[in-house]
Amino acid sequence: MKIVHILFAGLAALALVVTGCKKSGVDTSRLESSFKSAEAAAQTSVEEAVTAIKAGDYAGGLAKLKSVADRVKLTPEQEQAIKDVIGQLQQKLGDAAKKAGQEAGKAVEDLQKSLPR
Numbered sequence: 161m162k163i164v165h166i167l168f169a170g171l172a173a174l175a176l177v178v179t180g181c182k183k184s185g186v187d188t189s190r191l192e193s194s195f196k197s198a199e200a201a202a203q204t205s206v207e208e209a210v211t212a213i214k215a216g217d218y219a220g221g222l223a224k225l226k227s228v229a230d231r232v233k234l235t236p237e238q239e240q241a242i243k244d245v246i247g248q249l250q251q252k253l254g255d256a257a258k259k260a261g262q263e264a265g266k267a268v269e270d271l272q273k274s275l276p277r
Contacts, residue, residue, distance in 0.1 A: 186213050186221075186248045191241040202232045213249065218256075222249045 188210045195206040209224035228234075229242050 186218075186245060186252060188213055188245055191245045194235070194238045194241040198238065199232075202228060205232075209245075213245070218249045218253050222246060222253070225249075 191206060192210060195203050198206070205224055205228045209221045209228065212218075212224060213221035225242050225246055229239070229246075234242065
């Protein structure tokens with residue numbers, strides 16, 4: 161039974177990595193344009209967040225954007241752009257977790273079917 165738990169955890173992690181490696185599908189254009197004239201530190205942080213997002217590191221991008229939102233005085237346009245991207249990231253992370261859970265569940269079922277009774 162231990163092997164089933166280990167296999168389940170490994171498959172869940174693998175599924176998250178695989179789903180995170182695809183093209184981001186998160187629209188960052190409004191975010192990027194709203195920070196074009198921002199102070200250098202804010203611009204750099206947003207650029208780092210966008211780079212992480214485009215690389216499929218949604219959690220890293222999310223953390224960076226939340227940091228910017230907490231420590232920088234934002235214009236209404238910047239605030240809305242950050243909220244929009246954060247919403248997209250949360251949706252992507254939720255979808256990836258759901259898909260990973262489904263794939264892991266299927267893998268466990270397949271493993272149980274293949275084990276001798």
